Amino acid sequence: MRKATMRDVSEATGFSMFTVSRALNGGDGVADDSRELILKVARELGYVPNRAAQALRRSSRDSVAVITAHASNSYYLNLMSGIQQMLQPSQWTVVLGDIAVNGIYDRAQEDRMINRLIESRMAGIISTVTLQRRA
Structure with missing residues (x-):
């Protein structure tokens, strides 16, 4: 349908x-x-x-990505809660990206995620980890 x-x-x-x-x-x-x-x-x-199409027409974005390592860690859970509380009044959407699924860091996963977030034209990206430089 x-x-x-x-x-x-x-x-x-x-x-x-x-x-x-x-x-x-x-x-x-x-x-x-x-x-x-x-x-x-x-x-x-x-x-x-279609919020993505609307944002493209208005040339504005309403989503912020948060890149983290091992999102189930209580530190990151508390950090995410604080970010969401701060952004909630503006009705921004928070998107979580975990570059260390199951606690295992994956450089290729980090690169893919950052590229996709840039391509999707997020309003902003908050990184809770030190991002690696590309060679």
């Missing part, structure tokens, strides 16, 4: 893509009854916003 799109919501409600977008994103210029209908139909269709 394919995911419902904003276009599906637009076609089901008869509203333009522009109006549907504004209603789904809480924008101004949409009558309350129209917004309610659009939100109702979106829920019924199972529409889920």
Whole structure:
């Protein structure tokens, strides 16, 4: 089953893509009854916003990655808790990356993870470990 799109919501409600977008994103210029209908139909269709696409369009990011070694260690658990508490009011998403799964450091894993995080255009990367220089 394919995911419902904003276009599906637009076609089901008869509203333009522009109006549907504004209603789904809480924008101004949409009558309350129209917004309610659009939100109702979106829920019924199972529409889920694509946050990554929205961030690309807005040129903004709302995710921060935390790179750690052995995330189950109580030190890192407490550190993650503090980071999440500080970022929670801004509604940023915190993504955890563990470069020492099962307590075993893997340089190749570190390189892959950092490359993927850079490619995904995180708003920021917090490293709790000393990152290795590439040769």
